[in-house]
Amino acid sequence: MESKQPILTKRDYFITSIRSYLLQSAFNYTAYQGVSYLNVIFPALRKIYHNDQAKLKEVATANLEFYNTNPHMVPFVTNMQLAMYDNGQDVTTARSIKMAMMGPLAGVGDSIAQFGLAPLFSTIFAGLALDGLGFAPMGYWFAMILSLLVLRLSMGTLGYRLGTSAIQSLSDQIGRVSEAASIVGVTVIAGLATLFVKAKIALEYTTILDTGEKQVVAFQTILDKIMPNLLPVLVTILVYYLLKKRNWNTYQLLFLLFGIGIAASSLGILQ
Structure with missing residues (x-):
């Protein structure tokens, strides 16, 4: 599909990154994060397809499916996917890349948040608490909140930049990128099947x-x-x-x- 003039602004991508905090709000065992994922990107989708309600319904339905990744990394996925929609890419291509990134980003996000930041700050502020500093528990809380906010916004910015630059430079080869992403996704799922x-x-x-x-x-x-x-x-x-x-x-x-x-x-x- 040919690219078109982008509609979304940096502010729209920023808002989508902030809305990623709603990702766990409608978690269920049928679609996991799927319902909330659509809720996160829906305002941006409505802006992109404001003149085409049928297309909005098609794209929204396509994103109302099973999804499960690390909440702190999801702005990378949402912003890249929105950049693809905003540049006129089809639903299938955007979905392939979205699903391919689900597994790898889940592992990266869990490693950073649970095995990187949490042990680091807990060690620092636990030591301060043992020294009698009363602000240490709240300090740990604020440090985690701020660091994870920075992580989300950074991932959102990276996804937006990578999405727009990659689509503009690879517009003729986006089908190959989608196919490669599908292969990666199938490989990950096949490996998980034999392990779990x-x-x-x-x-x-x-x-x-x-x-x-x-x-x-x-x-x-x-x-x-x-x-x-x-x-x-x-x-x-x-x-x-x-x-x-x-x-x-x-x-x-x-x-x-x-x-x-x-x-x-x-x-x-x-x-």
Whole structure:
């Protein structure tokens, strides 16, 4: 799609960055942050598509989906995505890049906020508290608030600058960028599936060796030698099929997986 004259200003991107504090306000187990994500960017979307209500509805619906990333990093995603919309990029292209950044930014944001800033400031202000300084607890609180605010605004500015400059210089190659982002996203999800989806066969049988000793052979051991992590992959494919083809929601999937897990475990099929 050809680029168009931008409508949003730096003030709009700044407001969107501040609105990222609302990201957890409508968290649910169907879309996670999806509803709030749309709420964060909706004023900017309404400004972009103020003359095209049908397009506004299409873009809003496309962003009303599952999303889950670190709240402090989300301004980077929202501002880059808005820059793409504002420059006339299509919904599919913007969505591919948005989803591809979800996983990596979650890890980066958690590392900075929970394993970087929090331990740093807690160490500093805990030492001050032990020295008898009464402002230390409030000092820790203010330090965290200010540092995370700076982080959000910095991510928002970076997303805006990267989005506008990248789109202007790569307007003819944005399709390739989108395809690359999709590949990254699929790779991350595939890796997570093998690590976090737990499904193992509990069945085993006993063989008699030439020495007369009994040897217990587990089906899971044999399966791992043929194709490691096959069951987690099959479970992931089943969930994807039910979500995309049958339009199941999260609660239906949870009941199904709980039912299969309890039944198979009770029968000694899975462990």
